[in-house]
Amino acid sequence: MSTAAFPEGFVWGVSTSAYQIEGATSAGGRGRSIWDTFSADRAEACDHYHRYRDDVRLMKDLGIAAYRFSVSWPRIFPGGSGEPNEAGLDFYDRLVDALLEAGVTPYATLYHWDLPQALEDAGGWPERETAHRFADYAAAVAARLGDRVDTWFTVNEPWVAAFLGYGSGIHAPGRTSPADAFRAAHHLLLAHGLGTQALRAAGAAKVGGVLNISPVLTPGQVGDPGRPLSEEDAEAVGRIDALVNRQFLDPMLRGSYPAELLPIVERTAGLGHLRDGDLELIAQPIDLLGVNYYTPLVVQAQPSEPADPAYPGSEGVLFCTVPTAVTAMGWPIVPGCLSLALRRLAAEFPGTDLMITENGADFVDVVTGDGIHDVERVSFIEEHLRAVRVAVQEGVPVRGYLVWSLLDNLEWADGYQRKFGLVHVDFATQRRRLKDSALWYRDVIRRGGLLESRPKRPTLETVAARAGVSRATVSRVVNGEASVRPEVRETVLLAIKELAYVPNAAARSLVTRSTNSVALVLSVPRQGGDQLTAAVVQYVTSVLEGAGKQITLMLADTAESHRRIVQHVEARLVDGVVLLPPDRGDTLAERLSRTGVPVVLLGKPAIASLVPYVDVDNAGGAAAATEHLLAGGRSRIGMITGPLDLIAMQDRLAGHRDAMRRAGRQPLLAPAELTRSSGAAATRRLLGDDPALDAVFAATDQLALGALQAAREAGRRVPEDLAVVGFDDVDAASAVVPGLTTVRVPAAEQALALARLLLSRLEGRHTESVVLPARLVVRGSA
Numbered sequence: 090m091s092t093a094a095f096p097e098g099f100v101w102g103v104s105t106s107a108y109q110i111e112g113a114t115s116a117g118g119r120g121r122s123i124w125d126t127f128s129a130d131r132a133e134a135c136d137h138y139h140r141y142r143d144d145v146r147l148m149k150d151l152g153i154a155a156y157r158f159s160v161s162w163p164r165i166f167p168g169g170s171g172e173p174n175e176a177g178l179d180f181y182d183r184l185v186d187a188l189l190e191a192g193v194t195p196y197a198t199l200y201h202w203d204l205p206q207a208l209e210d211a212g213g214w215p216e217r218e219t220a221h222r223f224a225d226y227a228a229a230v231a232a233r234l235g236d237r238v239d240t241w242f243t244v245n246e247p248w249v250a251a252f253l254g255y256g257s258g259i260h261a262p263g264r265t266s267p268a269d270a271f272r273a274a275h276h277l278l279l280a281h282g283l284g285t286q287a288l289r290a291a292g293a294a295k296v297g298g299v300l301n302i303s304p305v306l307t308p309g310q311v312g313d314p315g316r317p318l319s320e321e322d323a324e325a326v327g328r329i330d331a332l333v334n335r336q337f338l339d340p341m342l343r344g345s346y347p348a349e350l351l352p353i354v355e356r357t358a359g360l361g362h363l364r365d366g367d368l369e370l371i372a373q374p375i376d377l378l379g380v381n382y383y384t385p386l387v388v389q390a391q392p393s394e395p396a397d398p399a400y401p402g403s404e405g406v407l408f409c410t411v412p413t414a415v416t417a418m419g420w421p422i423v424p425g426c427l428s429l430a431l432r433r434l435a436a437e438f439p440g441t442d443l444m445i446t447e448n449g450a451d452f453v454d455v456v457t458g459d460g461i462h463d464v465e466r467v468s469f470i471e472e473h474l475r476a477v478r479v480a481v482q483e484g485v486p487v488r489g490y491l492v493w494s495l496l497d498n499l500e501w502a503d504g505y506q507r508k509f510g511l512v513h514v515d516f517a518t519q520r521r522r523l524k525d526s527a528l529w530y531r532d533v534i535r536r537g538g539l540l541e542s543r544p545k546r547p548t549l550e551t552v553a554a555r556a557g558v559s560r561a562t563v564s565r566v567v568n569g570e571a572s573v574r575p576e577v578r579e580t581v582l583l584a585i586k587e588l589a590y591v592p593n594a595a596a597r598s599l600v601t602r603s604t605n606s607v608a609l610v611l612s613v614p615r616q617g618g619d620q621l622t623a624a625v626v627q628y629v630t631s632v633l634e635g636a637g638k639q640i641t642l643m644l645a646d647t648a649e650s651h652r653r654i655v656q657h658v659e660a661r662l663v664d665g666v667v668l669l670p671p672d673r674g675d676t677l678a679e680r681l682s683r684t685g686v687p688v689v690l691l692g693k694p695a696i697a698s699l700v701p702y703v704d705v706d707n708a709g710g711a712a713a714a715t716e717h718l719l720a721g722g723r724s725r726i727g728m729i730t731g732p733l734d735l736i737a738m739q740d741r742l743a744g745h746r747d748a749m750r751r752a753g754r755q756p757l758l759a760p761a762e763l764t765r766s767s768g769a770a771a772t773r774r775l776l777g778d779d780p781a782l783d784a785v786f787a788a789t790d791q792l793a794l795g796a797l798q799a800a801r802e803a804g805r806r807v808p809e810d811l812a813v814v815g816f817d818d819v820d821a822a823s824a825v826v827p828g829l830t831t832v833r834v835p836a837a838e839q840a841l842a843l844a845r846l847l848l849s850r851l852e853g854r855h856t857e858s859v860v861l862p863a864r865l866v867v868r869g870s871a
């Protein structure tokens with residue numbers, strides 16, 4: 090089989106960062122970083138500080154050519170300034186020597202988000218001084234490692250550090266000030282410029298910066314990037330692109346800020362922090378631009394939408410979810426956008442060498458006796474490498490590709506649950522295990538590229554030939570028929586296992602004559618970042634595919650699409666339908682139920698007997714939340730209800746009412762739409778109606794986040810003056826300060842129950858709806 094080769098000298102590598110893997114947070118005189126303060130997780134991470142030799146050996150065995158690691162600033166300057174800490178530098182000395190000895194080229198990143206806490210205490214990135222401290226730090230590290238490290242990166246993803254750290258507050262240091270976020274962004278750029286100068290002065294051979302590059306598209310452009318846009322959508326796309334990509338690209342590579350950005354900065358933060366000469370400093374010539382790519386940003390114009398805190402200036406823009414496959418993070422998988430991003434960078438910044446400094450994916454891994462078969466990660470990386478190759482063949486100067494990440498690690502605010510590694514880490518024992526993706530990557534490196542065509546999947550015929558039986562016998566085994574003799578069954582099962590055969594539609598339908606297809610019908614969520622939908626798409630797809638079903642994703646967004654879906658199902662092109670979430674009026678669920686094809690639903694429909702469904706106990710969860718507030722001595726509890734045409738919202742209100750009635754109290758209600766700003770407005774109304782209000786129960790976390798904001802603005806301390814409880818347990822709930830007490834909706838369990846419910850229905854078994862318990866998660870807010 091021929092190889093889809095990459096250019097001679099193309100660098101194959103992996104990336105990590107200090108805080109995410111090192112652990113040993115007080116060894117060798119290391120100081121405190123903002124992440125030690127911010128994170129609730131144990132900080133041992135992968136204990137790489139002590140196990141670096143083993144990890145270097147792993148890289149050597151895999152044939153890794155380059156390793157991008159980051160230096161922990163608080164190891165070098167524990168107090169942020171003064172004299173560098175020799176013991177800290179010694180560690181990187183040892184690491185670099187071990188790498189060179191193993192034939193792995195070290196690439197050092199200086200800032201991967203672990204600011205010394207002392208510098209945050211002095212004002213952090215919103216203060217200009219921090220950029221100067223960074224230059225001192227760069228000089229100290231380069232003075233020690235510069236004789237052996239050729240390639241240096243200054244800052245990693247300054248957008249994330251500035252806007253998640255100081256804007257939305259979901260990253261350390263957890264501040265939520267749009268003005269600080271813009272100031273931080275500018276000073277991170279300044280740090281890049283000053284740091285580049287310091288590295289050059291120390292004789293560094295190659296210097297670059299690393300940016301998170303996310304192509305910005307409308308939902309319609311995801312499958313069709315050339316699709317023309319309305320004026321409003323074009324403006325929304327351009328504005329978000331300026332905030333996320335060009336805010337950093339343009340100063341670094343052109344010495345200017347994008348024109349549409351400056352008015353946003355000015356009205357949010359003023360322009361006092363931009364000084365004459367800064368842009369020249371920032372635009373130091375660089376040798377390499379590091380591109381971190383994971384997923385595109387999908388947006389559209391939506392006049393009423395408030396700004397997202399991570400994107401100050403994004404008023405009137407809706408961040409959308411798209412019905413593509415997603416990783417376990419819920420990030421849409423769109424490899425074509427990587428080609429798009431690279432093509433664009435080459436066109437706009439000709440002459441800049443590029444390197445993919447991060448690309449990879451979080452998927453749920455299963456450790457089995459014979460390995461970790463992370464097929465999804467393999468295909469993610471493979472598809473993205475193909476996208477890189479497309480760009481390379483067009484002449485884009487991409488010099489290398491580094492997988493994020495070598496090891497499963499501590500994924501910032503998300504903790505240890507995220508699995509990005511090629512190598513599995515058991516955090517109880519620190520044992521490392523190679524996943525299939527690591528072995529696959531090793532082969533790619535050996536070969537210098539991908540296989541031109543993917544190896545053919547084994548077919549029913551191959552299994553029959555291997556087992557020495559007929560195709561019909563194989564298909565009878567696959568379909569679990571009893572008529573096969575046990576010895577024959579065993580031989581067939583062994584062949585299936587050895588060949589890693591996945592029964593496909595054709596094999597199953599040999600006996601069942603079914604289509605083996607299942608429609609997964611999504612209605613477009615009105616809010617971006619819908620974790621439940623993402624989980625359902627992921628788990629339902631993997632469970633049903635594992636059972637040999639093919640999934641057809643169908644989008645139910647217009648009356649016309651409803652008609653087409655019903656037709657498709659009526660024509661028996663699918664065996665079953667998973668519908669989520671039900672449209673508000675339930676007409677689609679009802680029409681589908683009349684086709685006679687098994688249908689299951691996420692969320693209780695208006696007529697509960699219509700179709701079997703999976704839901705959580707919304708009423709029970711709301712009652713538990715309310716009882717928690719009552720038990721904590723709160724007596725004047727207001728509830729922000731969501732839109733009451735949604736059944737879940739009706740149930741949450743009913744649960745709250747019941748609990749209040751049992752306690753002999755009158756409910757105090759404020760209706761709201763499902764947005765954060767609407768939650769804030771409702772809270773202001775509640776506080777206006779009852780100034781002695783001491784608690785708010787919000788029907789969703791988004792509303793509760795709005796309540797926290799309104800409480801802060803009204804000068805109420807949470808939880809002392811006002812307790813706040815939400816519902817859903819979205820990611821942001823654990824990341825805000827104080828953490829939000831909320832009711833957890835078990836997304837994965839719902840998804841699994843939904844898939845199982847459909848499978849039982851397809852097998853013709855009697856099925857009943859499933860209602861899962863919703864559990865109260867107590868954090869600081871109540």
Ligand code: FCB
Nearest residue numbers: 106245246249493500501
């Ligand atoms: C990037 C970060 C990296 C890791 C991946 C998943 O934004 O640079 O540390 O968190 O995302």
